[in-house]
Amino acid sequence: MELLDKLAANLEALADKNLIRKRRTVETPCGPRVTVEGRELLAFCSNDYLGLAAHPAVTAALKEGTDLYGAGSGASHLISGHSRAHALLEERLAEFVGSSLVEVRALYFSTGYMANLAAITALAAGDKDTEIFSEALNHASLIDGARLARTTVKVYPHADVEALDELLGTSRAVNKIVVTDSVFSMDGNLAPLPALLALCEKHGAWLVVDDAHGFGTLGTNGSGALEHFGLRSPYLVYIGTLGKAAGVGGAFVAAHATVIETLVQRARPYIFTTAAPPALAHALLTSLDIIAGAEGRERRSHLAGLVAQWHDGLQLTGWRALPSQTAIQPVVIGANDATMAAAAALYQRGIWVGGIRPPTVPADSARLRVTLSAGHTAADVARLIDAVNEVNAEINTHMERSRDGT
Numbered sequence: 001m002e003l004l005d006k007l008a009a010n011l012e013a014l015a016d017k018n019l020i021r022k023r024r025t026v027e028t029p030c031g032p033r034v035t036v037e038g039r040e041l042l043a044f045c046s047n048d049y050l051g052l053a054a055h056p057a058v059t060a061a062l063k064e065g066t067d068l069y070g071a072g073s074g075a076s077h078l079i080s081g082h083s084r085a086h087a088l089l090e091e092r093l094a095e096f097v098g099s100s101l102v103e104v105r106a107l108y109f110s111t112g113y114m115a116n117l118a119a120i121t122a123l124a125a126g127d128k129d130t131e132i133f134s135e136a137l138n139h140a141s142l143i144d145g146a147r148l149a150r151t152t153v154k155v156y157p158h159a160d161v162e163a164l165d166e167l168l169g170t171s172r173a174v175n176k177i178v179v180t181d182s183v184f185s186m187d188g189n190l191a192p193l194p195a196l197l198a199l200c201e202k203h204g205a206w207l208v209v210d211d212a213h214g215f216g217t218l219g220t221n222g223s224g225a226l227e228h229f230g231l232r233s234p235y236l237v238y239i240g241t242l243g244k245a246a247g248v249g250g251a252f253v254a255a256h257a258t259v260i261e262t263l264v265q266r267a268r269p270y271i272f273t274t275a276a277p278p279a280l281a282h283a284l285l286t287s288l289d290i291i292a293g294a295e296g297r298e299r300r301s302h303l304a305g306l307v308a309q310w311h312d313g314l315q316l317t318g319w320r321a322l323p324s325q326t327a328i329q330p331v332v333i334g335a336n337d338a339t340m341a342a343a344a345a346l347y348q349r350g351i352w353v354g355g356i357r358p359p360t361v362p363a364d365s366a367r368l369r370v371t372l373s374a375g376h377t378a379a380d381v382a383r384l385i386d387a388v389n390e391v392n393a394e395i396n397t398h399m400e401r402s403r404d405g406t
């Protein structure tokens, strides 16, 4: 039982640092209003940025998908699990992001986590002559992908193009791979992709862009960060996830056909796993129609209005709302306990906002992570703003009182 004692001690150490995480069980579909333990909450914590997770056309397509293809795929893609639904989705995705890439092909994965592991390990090609340059605030799945690639990994400081230039310039590696989030998931800001791509072209490096939070929300057509910045290059490898703005699940890698064929042949996170249910791929075709069409444009423009409303309405003392222009709107508080107290006070008011603590964010930068969605109304956001302003004042007063000993 020694191991159990050790695990229990580790958990206690987490509890001492106020780092125990709890799951809340949601009884209703993902949306602006959810029911948790019989209580209705106004939720600002999902990544369903366009409000498609419970969109009637998408859920109808999912049902149609099960009629056409059944529930499960039955096997991995290379055995017998690759369905026509997957194939159609991959064609559609390649077309959708195709103007940013050259000789493009797309490959659908069950999760973004696996797509990232696959893309990085396959590009590294098990080659000691490869060096990976990883942005400091990258998502855990990119960090794990770089570890799994078993090659040298250099971490460059957040958004520091000059530091990266120097690292690339002094590297003797034959294959250089720069890996970055496009929209940083806990800060909401954009990576300087045009400058990064220019550096990659200068140094003969590849640029892997994880657009988990940009796909669907950025660009006039919603095809993501590359469209937003108007980038195009054969040295780009693009990863979009489909469980966030696209509202369903899974992810895809889009890149030069040779990169994609390498993934099919070599990427263990692609090969050794059961293909996602084909109905998901079928439903995603409808999500893509919405994202790329007039409704998607309307939803993105409504979302942009909510972002502006949020920045206009906040009146905070001591806390720092980050200047993000995306749906991710963090309020940095700093201490773990104050952050969790703020999240709890909002919850008391019927508003669900996630409190994010280390190691998800750097030490002493615990924060509320507000996510806005096209599913929210201006009235929803007004309620959120009032509640955050109130809780900020309340916690500050409380802290002053305890400092004064009154």
Ligand SMILES: *Cc1c(COP(=O)(O)O)cnc(C)c1O
Pocket (backbone or CB within 6 Å): 110, 111, 112, 113, 114, 116, 139, 141, 181, 185, 210, 212, 213, 241, 242, 243, 250, 251
């Ligand atoms: C959510 C996320 C992923 C993982 O995608 P899943 O489909 O949820 O596994 C990868 N990268 C970033 C930046 C993310 O936010």
